[in-house]
Amino acid sequence: MRVHNLPEMHERLELPDTFQFSCRKELSCFGSCCRNRVLTLTPYDVLRLKNNLRMHSDDFLTRHTEYSLDPATGFPLISIKLGSAPEKLCPFLISEGCSVYEDRPTVCRLFPLARVSGFEQDSKSHDEFFYALSTPGCLGRMEERMLTVGQWLSEQGMDPYRAANDSMLHLLFHPGRSRDRALNEKQLQKILVSLYNLDVFREFVLKTNFMDAYSIDTQTQSRIENDDQELLRLGFSFLRTDLFT
Numbered sequence: 001m002r003v004h005n006l007p008e009m010h011e012r013l014e015l016p017d018t019f020q021f022s023c024r025k026e027l028s029c030f031g032s033c034c035r036n037r038v039l040t041l042t043p044y045d046v047l048r049l050k051n052n053l054r055m056h057s058d059d060f061l062t063r064h065t066e067y068s069l070d071p072a073t074g075f076p077l078i079s080i081k082l083g084s085a086p087e088k089l090c091p092f093l094i095s096e097g098c099s100v101y102e103d104r105p106t107v108c109r110l111f112p113l114a115r116v117s118g119f120e121q122d123s124k125s126h127d128e129f130f131y132a133l134s135t136p137g138c139l140g141r142m143e144e145r146m147l148t149v150g151q152w153l154s155e156q157g158m159d160p161y162r163a164a165n166d167s168m169l170h171l172l173f174h175p176g177r178s179r180d181r182a183l184n185e186k187q188l189q190k191i192l193v194s195l196y197n198l199d200v201f202r203e204f205v206l207k208t209n210f211m212d213a214y215s216i217d218t219q220t221q222s223r224i225e226n227d228d229q230e231l232l233r234l235g236f237s238f239l240r241t242d243l244f245t
């Protein structure tokens, strides 16, 4: 069982598999991949971006993102709000390249690959694979450099992203979830606040009886006051307990 499957005509790539790619500023296509494409954000992407921009999560979501429902999962789908047509530029693209490069989101780190992650049917074993996107106009795909998928992930600093993004799988494949029933408004709001709007979630956690109600230990309590990653872990753990009860 997976949320997304390998699209037809695409080859499944594993970590040791190789592909041909090199991206350089000198290529005439430079920046063309930062426009007119869907730039989906995971909760960890939002955390990194709003901190890079030193923005409150609520302001970041309002100013820079769009909301829809993922037809494959029924979960919220947050993506970067692009500029107006016909260019549809990513708002973080500047003449030198990406202005948030250190904290660029998962889809940008993986490009020209995509990642599929899920659990095997009727089992808890994790399956992860990759495939090469169709990237018309990307001259980097014609460069001579061959590299493995694993090498690419390492160069792109993907380890913390893979780990944090996979936390979502425990909600997507939650045993309490009925796959034929859409999430209701209350469930959608809980997901949005606990995973994406972390500064609002922090206020809620600190200013209500949340800590006592969910028996949060004192060490965790003090960490979440300043540590967004700890807060996001709490958000996932809270939803695992609460979302489908």
Ligand code: SF4
Pocket: 022, 023, 024, 027, 029, 030, 031, 032, 033, 034, 111, 112, 137, 138, 139, 140, 141
């Ligand atoms: S080579 Fe591909 S990834 Fe690099 S700038 Fe050009 S289009 Fe973007």
Ligand code: SF4
Pocket: 033, 034, 035, 039, 090, 091, 092, 093, 094, 097, 098, 099, 100, 101, 104, 105, 108
């Ligand atoms: S976040 Fe950076 S790398 Fe990603 S599309 Fe925007 S400018 Fe390009």
